[in-house]
Amino acid sequence: MLTLFLLLPVAGALIAIALPAAREAEAKVIALAFTGLNLTLAVVMYAVFDRGIEGYQFVERFEWIQGASAGFSVQYVVGVDGLSAPLIVLLGLLSMVSVLVSWKIDVKPKQYFAWLLILESAVAGVFLSLDLIQFFLFWELELLPMFFLISQWGSGRRVYSATKFLIYTLAGSALMLVGFLVIGFGAKTFDIEALTKTPPQETIVPLAIVFWAIMLAFLVKLPVFPLHTWLPDAHTDAPTAVSVMLAGVLLKMGGYGILRIVLPLMPNEAHDFSKILATIAGFSVIWGAVITLRQTDLKRLVAYSSVSHMGYVLLGVSALGPVGLSGAALQMFTHGCITGLLFVMVGMIYDRTHTREIAKLRGLMHHMPLIGTVFIVAGLASLGLPAMSGFVAELTVFLGSIQAHPAATMAAVFGVVLSAGYILWTVERILHGPKTHDFHDLTDAKQWWEITAMTVLVVAIIGVGIWPAVLTDTVRLGIEPIAKIVEAAS
């Protein structure tokens, strides 16, 4: 089932590419069908997922590179647990949304939708892999579709931004591979499940160095200050769908890597360095929020707010307790939905007004009440209003981290105040105010694909907000074993 989830988008990409030129417009239909199918698969998996047992489910494994005699064998093994199951649903959801918001793409649509589908496969591979080498493989694979999507279908300095994204991630992941090899050699296996049971003790390089070698890659991806500068550039110049994918699921790969690999495999080092992580997190939250306040470009604003919000994930992680870790996992899911929706809205506004300059936008509520309302919903969710998913996640993070790192937590709570500031201020500037003649011929969101894209995300955000158990029960199941390992090490 999981292998099917991994391969379906690739099949879709191949079909899209194989379309004759005369029928290239149908690529989007194929992409929608395959992402829809994948979302269904993800939801079914999530529903069938057994919440009574810990550990991995739906595991599929076979030996991929057979070379045990010479000490080089790599297995293919996929599985989900409570940590990755929600992320797979998120991935399915946002992949479909990103196809919907790309409905009007008419420049090389075959290639565009094929890359989008391959991106879904690559990210799915990261979330599903239970082998370090396989994990690394998908981690690197995700770069190619991203690079081409940004550099070919982006705007502004798109090639520069795509290259910057590529180099940051490659430099980050280079040392990750060394870290994986050292761990794998020390423990004689690359299997994440086996490594979690018996974390490596003796390695040829001190584990502290390995910890940072691997951590660096994840911190770049998350991203946190000062490794974040690729993010605003990539977001600003990326097409809407790619921004949705980038903020919605790609950033989560960083948090996921920390929870899945760094903490269980190197719990002692995590304790040694938790103060440093908390400091980075607190600083990232505040710094990201302050920079967000100063943005004049709507898309850059949402991009910087991501830096601030992903700081919460790291803060939850640095607390190293079950509550904080759960908060981090929840924050990953909710931030994916909320920021995904925000980028969708920014894209819709830009499509109509052809500007992202906040100064030029005003009174949009008069012309597009639906877009305005959904933007407000997304904004409120982003600032952590109760009854929306953001609140649940942020509260859990703070509850988990307040005892371990009071100062960093206080800083982060102040970050919430700042985020309320920039969200409400933005809403006030662009949506309200008098009618202007410039925008008199604008139409509201009426197309079915726009309505569908907005609806699924709003339902997800509010659904989790009023019924958090649908998410928290599963997440707890995934976090508990990790928390046990981490607490045992302290």
Added chain:
Amino acid sequence: MTFFDQVHAVGPALALYVGAGAVLSADLLQGRRAAIWGLAVVAGVVSLGWTLAQFVFGVETGALGGAVRVDAFSIYLAAIIGGVVLAVTLAAREWASVLEQAAEFYALLLVSAGSMVLLAQADDLITLFVALETTSIAQFILAGVTRNDRSSEAGLKYLLTGAVAAAILLYGFAFLFGMAGTTSLEGIAVWVASAPEAQRLPLMLAFVFVAVGIGFKMALVPSHAWAPDVYEGSPALVATFLSVASKAAGFAVALRLFYTALGGGDTFIAQDWGKMFAVLAALSMIVGNTGALLQTNAKRLLGYSSIAQAGNIAVGLAAVAAGSTAGPSGVLFFLGAYAVTNVGAFVVVSLVADRLGSEQIADYAGLVKRSPAAAIVLSLCLVSLTGIPPTAGFVAKVYIFNAAVQSGERWLVALVALAVLNTAISAFYYLRWVRTMILDEPRDATPFRASGGVQFVLAVSAVGVLLFGFDPSPLIHAAQNAAAALL
């Protein structure tokens, strides 16, 4: 051992030599280009087929009075060399049809390849040196085969540096012979195993000379400087042959000389030569990658890239010295993956040089619109050279780095860290080229087509790059068998 066993043992090399003779005779008697090309292709096919037959039906190990040793290792390399020479011949048909000395080109190519096969089989310092020199002399002429100024300059440069390298190598051999009293590699191995510690210094001198001499074939620092110049000056198809087959032969000799004769892991001298290769690997990667960053000429860039890749493979040699079990097969796997990748890249460069009359990377702008197949294959090869999945290059790099870490030596872990950072640097210039081909607008969008032979070679290369990326097990298996034969 009957006469036929002897012939069977050296068959793959023999086929190439006979092919060279036939090509020259046909040229003398008839002079029809198609016939000449056909003969060269037949020679390549027979050689490759013969290698396959040796693999399937087995072969007597020692032949020619112990001068050569035909085992899984030599078969593996003969397959790579035979494959490369066949690919070059197939791709060369159109290009060579306008060449004044087409017959000489094919004949020299076959002679050089035949000697490389012998080189991979050599079990004796004398055979080794003779095979090496035959290969090199044919290549010196090949580099200058188009007879224009740049090509002649490349040939002469190659000749001069090659002569110096050969002299140094021979000097190293003299040391080895002087100490061990034998030219047989096995004899040297026996002597090294029981050599007194006092022989350490002369042994080190010997292997430093040998490494510098062999490094010339591998394009390894400090014998690397010829590569960008010669690649740039010589025809692209000759450069293909130099960069792939020559490198494979060079590393084959290095494995035989160092791993078999000087011993990996368990001899007192192994750490010394391991560290030497670690330093050479580090320098090669740095020199190659920083040099490539600034290049605007496609062949020059591939020249520097070839130096950097030699550095990657030398990481594997260092791992061999440190006793890593995956070391020798890692080197061999890398050579196989590198062969399919680099042949694809160079053949596209040759095609573009032929059609556009330019080797400037800037002129590759929008290549995907003019020849989608060429652009896609070259992109795939460059991605593989960078080491990004799902390509053969990715598996090769992970394999070799894993072998190095596996040895459990800290200096090797540091070397691997340097190597992966270099990979990130290399991504910059490889992917910049990909970007130019796919994203930039062409100045002139007229499409062009490749000839059938070139298309075939490109298809095989692309399939190989992806196949060994998705399912490397068969090649890994072959490499492990080959490595097992070394001891």
